[in-house]
Amino acid sequence: xxxxxxxxxxxxxxxxxxxxxxxxxxxxxxxxxxxxxxxxxxxxxxxxxxxxxxxxxxxxxxxxxxxxxxxxxxxxxxxxxxxxxxxxxxxxxxxxxxxxxxxxxxxxxxxxxxxxxxxxxxxxxxxxxxxxxxxxxxxxxxxxxxxxxxxxxxxxxxxxxxxxxxxxxxxxxxxxxxxxxxxxxxxxxxxxxxxxxxxxxxxxxxxxxxxxxxxxxxxxxxxxxxxxxxxxxxxxxxxxxxxxxxxxxxxxxxxxxxxxxxxxxxxxxxxxxxxxxxxxxxxxxxxxxxxxxxxxxxxxxxxxxxxxxxxxxxxxxxxxxxxxxxxxxxxxxxxxxxxxxxxxxxxxxxxxxxxxxxxxxxxxxxx
Amino acid sequence: xxxxxxxxxxxxxxxxxxxxxxxxxxxxxxxxxxxxxxxxxxxxxxxxxxxxxxxxxxxxxxxxxxxxxxxxxxxxxxxxxxxxxxxxxxxxxxxxxxxxxxxxxxxxxxxxxxxxxxxxxxxxxxxxxxxxxxxxxxxxxxxxxxxxxxxxxxxxxxxxxxxxxxxxxxxxxxxxxxxxxxxxxxxxxxxxxxxxxxxxxxxxxxxxxxxxxxxxxxxxxxxxxxxxxxxxxxxxxxxxxxxxxxxxxxxxxxxxxxxxxxxxxxxxxxxxxxxxxxxxxxxxxxxxxxxxxxxxxxxxxxxxxx
Numbered sequence: 001x002x003x004x005x006x007x008x009x010x011x012x013x014x015x016x017x018x019x020x021x022x023x024x025x026x027x028x029x030x031x032x033x034x035x036x037x038x039x040x041x042x043x044x045x046x047x048x049x050x051x052x053x054x055x056x057x058x059x060x061x062x063x064x065x066x067x068x069x070x071x072x073x074x075x076x077x078x079x080x081x082x083x084x085x086x087x088x089x090x091x092x093x094x095x096x097x098x099x100x101x102x103x104x105x106x107x108x109x110x111x112x113x114x115x116x117x118x119x120x121x122x123x124x125x126x127x128x129x130x131x132x133x134x135x136x137x138x139x140x141x142x143x144x145x146x147x148x149x150x151x152x153x154x155x156x157x158x159x160x161x162x163x164x165x166x167x168x169x170x171x172x173x174x175x176x177x178x179x180x181x182x183x184x185x186x187x188x189x190x191x192x193x194x195x196x197x198x199x200x201x202x203x204x205x206x207x208x209x210x211x212x213x214x215x216x217x218x219x220x221x222x223x224x225x226x227x228x229x230x231x232x233x234x235x236x237x238x239x240x241x242x243x244x245x246x247x248x249x250x251x252x253x254x255x256x257x258x259x260x261x262x263x264x265x266x267x268x269x270x271x272x273x274x275x276x277x278x279x280x281x282x283x284x285x286x287x288x289x290x291x292x293x294x295x296x297x298x299x300x301x302x303x304x305x306x307x308x309x310x311x312x313x314x315x316x317x318x319x320x321x322x323x324x325x326x327x328x329x330x331x332x333x334x335x336x337x338x339x340x341x342x343x344x345x346x347x348x349x350x351x352x353x354x355x356x357x358x359x360x361x362x363x364x365x366x367x
Numbered sequence: 368x369x370x371x372x373x374x375x376x377x378x379x380x381x382x383x384x385x386x387x388x389x390x391x392x393x394x395x396x397x398x399x400x401x402x403x404x405x406x407x408x409x410x411x412x413x414x415x416x417x418x419x420x421x422x423x424x425x426x427x428x429x430x431x432x433x434x435x436x437x438x439x440x441x442x443x444x445x446x447x448x449x450x451x452x453x454x455x456x457x458x459x460x461x462x463x464x465x466x467x468x469x470x471x472x473x474x475x476x477x478x479x480x481x482x483x484x485x486x487x488x489x490x491x492x493x494x495x496x497x498x499x500x501x502x503x504x505x506x507x508x509x510x511x512x513x514x515x516x517x518x519x520x521x522x523x524x525x526x527x528x529x530x531x532x533x534x535x536x537x538x539x540x541x542x543x544x545x546x547x548x549x550x551x552x553x554x555x556x557x558x559x560x561x562x563x564x565x566x567x568x569x570x571x572x573x574x575x576x577x578x579x580x581x582x583x584x585x586x587x588x589x590x591x592x593x594x595x596x597x598x599x600x601x602x603x604x605x606x607x608x609x610x611x612x613x614x615x616x617x618x619x620x621x622x623x624x625x626x627x628x629x630x631x632x633x634x635x636x637x638x639x640x641x642x643x644x645x646x647x648x649x650x651x652x653x654x655x656x657x658x659x660x661x662x663x664x665x666x667x668x669x670x671x672x673x
């Protein structure tokens with residue numbers, strides 16, 4: 001087990017900067033999820049940890065060792081690929097065993113030289129991995145004779161069997177169907193709790209990030225936007241990108257203005273309270289981007305904000321009401337059935353604790 | 368953790384074959400068979416006119432013996448087959464053909480594969496090398512044979528050796544242009560095979576600790592085994608059928624030392640009956656060798672869907 005530290009790491013392909021000055025300390029035993037849309041540099045960052053991409057600038061450490069120039073096979077990491085990357089000509093048993101066959105391990109303690117495992121040791125480890133991942137009935141099969149979920153578990157077993165310092169996972173659930181994905185999320189969390197190894201997990205799916213991560217690193221355009229627990233990035237997003245990337249449907253962001261007396265927010269159709277505990281209230285009359293999550297907008301007759309309903313989508317356990325505030329569209333989440341109809345008007349209220357303010361120019365959080 | 372995989376096969380359930388082979392034999396009804404035959408008629412007609420009928424004709428020619436240098440022919444039946452195929456000439460021709468195959472196939476295949484492995488990487492300008500290595504494929508057998516013929520020329524050639532007139536090296540001299548051409552063919556086909564191997568599998572192997580040599584022998588080669596198998600079979604067939612290289616470089620000489628089976632067939636201008644028998648013999652040899660290759664290698668080749 002080990003920490004992973006990016007110290008001002010960049011990756012450039014010619015003119016294109018895939019990862020820009022990344023500083024990120026992943027702690028020992030952490031389940032760190034790198035989250036972002038495609039092309040944000042998260043996979044490149046992961047592949048740099050693996051050693052599959054060279055590092056253009058900066059220092060990358062695993063534990064205390066700078067690994068910029070260390071061969072992938074000597075980094076003591078393992079990786080689960082999106083396509084699983086199993087060896088199609090080998091049986092499941094052989095696939096799982098494969099790292100043990102070619103690598104040397106410090107099995108006699110770290111002060112003794114690394115050596116190859118004996119046949120008995122290998123068999124024991126393969127048997128353990130197969131038991132943990134429920135693969136025992138399939139050991140003699142080739143990957144082509146397995147279902148997607150089983151292949152995925154073989155890939156996990158192969159990563160698990162060498163007891164690496166760090167597990168790297170590159171969108172490992174994206175080839176599974178929705179039901180299996182939900183189930184595997186829970187299994188991965190259980191596996192992590194059991195082995196305690198540091199996990200670096202790349203995904204574009206914020207549900208995976210919210211449900212599995214101990215911390216989330218949100219990336220966009222090669223830059224790190226925010227690092228924090230799922231609760232932190234949900235409750236206090238640092239900018240409008242993070243605010244709108246986390247949460248389904250995303251946070252509503254619309255223009256507003258500080259009232260002349262500096263006590264309220266004026267938006268088209270009414271007013272909203274200023275956020276609670278605002279340290280420095282922006283100057284009266286200045287324009288601002290207001291952010292409110294759909295689940296925090298409440299339909300209430302006394303609400304201070306009037307909107308026009310454009311559509312109501314009923315999802316069974318809740319409704320999503322799309323409404324207009326001037327040119328902007330907001331989505332309101334209401335439990336159960338909604339009494340509203342398209343074309344009708346609606347009054348909304350918000351708890352001051354759930355109002356977010358962002359600078360309209362820099363998109364950064366004000367409060 | 369306990370896992371109940373939604374799509375998992377039940378324990379001990381038989382593995383389902385690949386979809387293409389999952390249909391049991393004997394389940395086609397008469398209507399389907401009739402329709403299938405109807406669709407096959409055009410190709411069967413072409414095969415009949417250009418292969419089955421000429422082959423039947425060839426078989427029957429083999430039963431006629433030439434009289435007075437081909438002035439007339441006597442029907443002698445199966446005896447001529449027994450006599451010619453059991454004779455010295457067939458055996459020596461077969462031995463020469465085999466030597467030609469043993470020179471051209473392994474060298475062409477191994478060199479082409481090594482070049483393909485070397486050229487299968489993302490480098491600037493690699494396309495130039497890929498084009499150069501595959502260029503031998505674009506020249507005809509006659510052209511490449513003439514090139515080598517001049518390379519051997521004792522006065523102005525590059526090698527300035529007289530391999531083509533040495534009984535010991537004549538077959539090797541005729542084999543060189545074939546090796547050169549097989550190299551290009553192997554290169555192109557193996558390169559295509561390598562490009563079909565997923566990058567992620569090779570990356571997984573790197574992370575697992577496979578070095579370059581082990582990646583080649585334990586991952587790459589097994590994964591492209593079907594391609595190598597295909598190449599082996601067609602190169603052996605090409606080898607047994609080679610003619611122009613021998614005709615241009617050695618003319619079967621010196622003293623018949625490089626007369627392969629095909630060349631001996633070619634020489635039977637006075638005796639079509641014997642030529643027909645030798646042709647049938649060559650056909651059978653090629654067929655048997657190919658079957659043996661499939662029987663031995665097929666069991667060791669992974670086709671990805673087993």
